[in-house]
Amino acid sequence: MTDPREVRLEDLPGPKSREELEDMKAPYEEYCRKLFDVGNEYVKPAALDGIRWMSCTMYIFTPHSVSNLAELGAEVIKIEMPRMGDPMRHTSPFNECYYYPLHDTRPKTGTGIGVLNANVNEYYITMDYHREEAKEPFYRLVKMSDGLTECYRPGTFDRWKQSYRYLQEINPRFIYVWGGGFGYGPKAFGGSYDILGQSHAGLASITGFHEDFGGHPVKHTNWCIDWYSGTQITVAVLAALYWRRKTGLGTMIEFSQVQAATRCTGYAVPLYGRFGVVRQRWGNWDTQLCVHGIILCGKSDYPDEKNPQLRNEARYVMVSAFNDPDFKELCNIIKRPDLYEKYKTHKQRVEAEAQVEIYREIEKWAADKSRSEVVRILTDAGILAAPVKNDKEVYDSEHFRQRGSVRWLDDPMMGDVLCHSSFSCGLLSETPRRKFWDFRPVGADNIKVYHELLGYPMSTIKKWYEENLI
């Protein structure tokens, strides 16, 4: 008689042998589509559900660090200046693209499109928290929150008695983030901007082409160091939350944006330390690999477009053919097999002088071709090549659409909004990121927070509103 406690493999559901297991496995593609189920993120649990965060932030850098938490499920209360809101609301490309309303007192003013993606899924309240009357609701929020992120100049919150050393006393589990320009030290009172981070950290000096090629130190068109540093803060917050689970104690995170940007410079600083060599800009080429860069083709893919960004600039192709067989094939395609004979080893062709010659010859070959022709010819030959896409092409990209990176959001407040940020940060099978709304008007959730969460009577809220406290 068999032991009833014994579980026999053949009685269990599922495969009975390795062969059967292989047979029953869904193809990887199908498995991933089912697992990540793009478009149905909203029915899955949220990883940070139960975390409440206060956001005393402005612009992109610190707001984005909190937005990351909100997209992962935290309840975030964004605190803005009464009537004004985050200054980022008042920036928009060429002063044109706004969503309305901003606030009842400013019917013709809108929220600029520059604010998009930086304060997702948050509740918006107003509070002039440096006033004495605001201390009570502020501290009460601190007591029932897990953390706070602020971006004022170092010591400002300390002067207003709401820095880590004060808040720690009323909530020892509190995680406090200061994010700003330089942090404590010789430039404690320096403010910060993305461009300052890119310049001060040495990143701009190695971005763009060398002056010998008509180039200058270049800042990225977008505020990439704001987005990058914000994400770095989120990493620190998640570590602090884990530390708190183990110890029950909060943390203060002091995050200098200009410091963070040095991480993007790769080996530049160690290179100086070893040789005293100051790294130079190498533009669209690469100092470690050749061919591995972006080339210019002669003809546009959109010769009749009105927009010069499409008409003149849809001409760049990324090409990678650095190993010997690929480089040989590339030289044959551009009808310069002698180049391969000249630079047979990678060591030879990665030299600066060799790169100047090789890229010049590739561009000469591409001078009478359009971008798509160049991509097609190189791809057909088995060489990695891709067009340098613009935003229109990103929107049209089937790759992004299938993976849900770019999608339309029916924002409950602002209507049809094309979004990408939340869903382009990687897929999580169990607790995916999600976006419910992008932003709300200034003070839109005053009643929800002051009345429903903190329990203040409506008469008090009206009084505060009339006194410009909220």
Place this chain on the structure above:
Amino acid sequence: MCDIIWCKKCNTVNYLDPYCFWNWEGKINCAECGEVYYIHMIQGHMYRGPEPRPGEKPDIMPLYADKPLEGYKNYLPGTEGRTRPYNCTPRHIYLGHADYRKFSIRNRPMRAWAPQPAAGGVAGAYGFYWDIKKLSPEVWEEYQEKIKKGEVRDW
């Protein structure tokens, strides 16, 4: 700027932007008096010129010019007959003032025009949902028309 042409005839500084003139040979006009100068630039350095070529036709106009000794008088990009337009700002798209829109590129309503109805709540508090049918009935009507015509797309 990689260099300038300081026109001694009219005391105007014509700026040579590196994007166009870094490696360039040809004739350029003074934005103020129209005097034509020949220049040859190599890697951002003035190899030859500026040499006056009176009476000849210019190949290109400067992007920007000003008269630094006479206060703030200047010629912005795109001043007709004097400076060339800054080609990267497509003026048919970018207007320089708030551009009200009611529909996105796939013809679904978006709240991008002012004024909007006030919150109606206490302390500027707004409801969660934009009831377009109730708050902006004329846009709702227009939207229904677009649906009927099949103009509303998924992408």
